Amino acid sequence: MEPVTILMAQLNALLRSSIAILPQLAVALVVLVLTWLISRAVGALMSRALDRSRLRPSLKELFLLLSTILVWVLGIMVAAVIVFPGLTPASILAGLGIGSVAIGFAFKDVFENFLAGIIILFRREMRIGDYIECEGIEGKVARIAIRESHIRQTDGQLVILPNSILFKNPVSVRTDQSHRRVTVICGVAYDVDLDAAREVITEAVRGCATVSAADHPIQIFAQEFGDSSINFEVTWWTGSKPVDIRTSRDEVITAVKRALDEAGLEIPFPYRTLTFKEPLPLARAGAQDEDDPAPTPAQRP
Incomplete structure (x- = not known):
């Protein structure tokens, strides 16, 4: 047979097979449309249910995202089985398992940040609005997303921090409690009565409006x-x-100095x-020793 005849025969076979699967493609398209509608409905129901809960907004977004992903995975599996009848859910899951290994190596950092974000979202110790410090970055937690967290520094800069850094490194939560301890060093002369100085400093600190003396003691050592x-x-x-720390330190230092x-x-x-x-030898300015010779004209200024 001539090459042209062979090519035409192959094209005809491909066309017939394409026409044969058009009904399956149409049904699969309908399934995808239904999947989209179901995902919207599930998202609306989940949103209403989560609004009644006391979960933080980032956790609500996570649950909405996971429910949407689950609906789409099931819908795509059903559509694939309709288009390719030889496929089974077991074979699809096996293929996903093999492919997930390659995808995991390729997107290791992305998945690491994703899993770290899920764990961080379930933490109760770090909330949006807290001031934290991690790896030299200090500021206010503005947002906790799935893969990253937004830290607003005190000078106004926004730092986008991968969640894996917050998960693998120590994090200092500055505002975990409503009060923090502040310490300054104050020196007095050696001839000063130390008990009297301690009493003056204590009364000066106690009189400051920013000092919480009712719940916590003032300590002078x-x-x-x-x-x-x-x-x-x-x-x-x-x-x-x-800002509370800076304001209180300014007030206390001023009050102690004045007292x-x-x-x-x-x-x-x-x-x-x-x-x-x-x-x-010490000599008075302008004075001249009598034994010193008078300056010559060349030495005069």
Whole structure:
């Protein structure tokens, strides 16, 4: 047979087979349309049910996504069986299992972040609005998505952090409790009565509006012998947000400085004592030794 005849015969066979499966394709298309409608209905029902729950918004989005994916997987499997009658659900699952290995290696980081995001969403310790610190990144949790989390830093910058970093590394939740402890160091001179200084500092800190003295004690400890002062460790509790910490530290330092000044207690500057191997002659400015010769015209300025 001539090549043209062979080619035409193959095209005719392909056309007949394509026409033969048109009914299956039409039914499969109808199944996909029904799958789309069912996924919309399931999503609406899930949304109504989840709105009545107390789950965080990110968890609601996760459940909606998983329910939609499940409906579409079932619909695509049914459509594939209709188009290819030789397929069975077992063979499809086996094929998915083999393919998932290759896909897993190709998209390892994507799946790692996805699974880490699911685990993070179920955490109760880290919520949207908390201030956290992880791997040198500190800020407010603005959003927790499936693969990434959005951290809004205090200077306004937005950091998009992969969930695997939050899952595999220690995370400090700054606002897990409503109050945090703040510490500053305050030094007084060596000749100051330490008990009197401690009392003045305590009363100054207690009088600050940002200090939570009712629920947590104010602690003043003599810490060390400094180079020019006795250093006190001044500790108190205030709000846990970064702006609360800065505001309270400013108020406490100002109040302690004012109270020590009013009590006549010195906050010393660092003192330095210089020694020389040989004594240095001291001369009064403008004075001239009588034994010194008068300057020549060339030496005069």
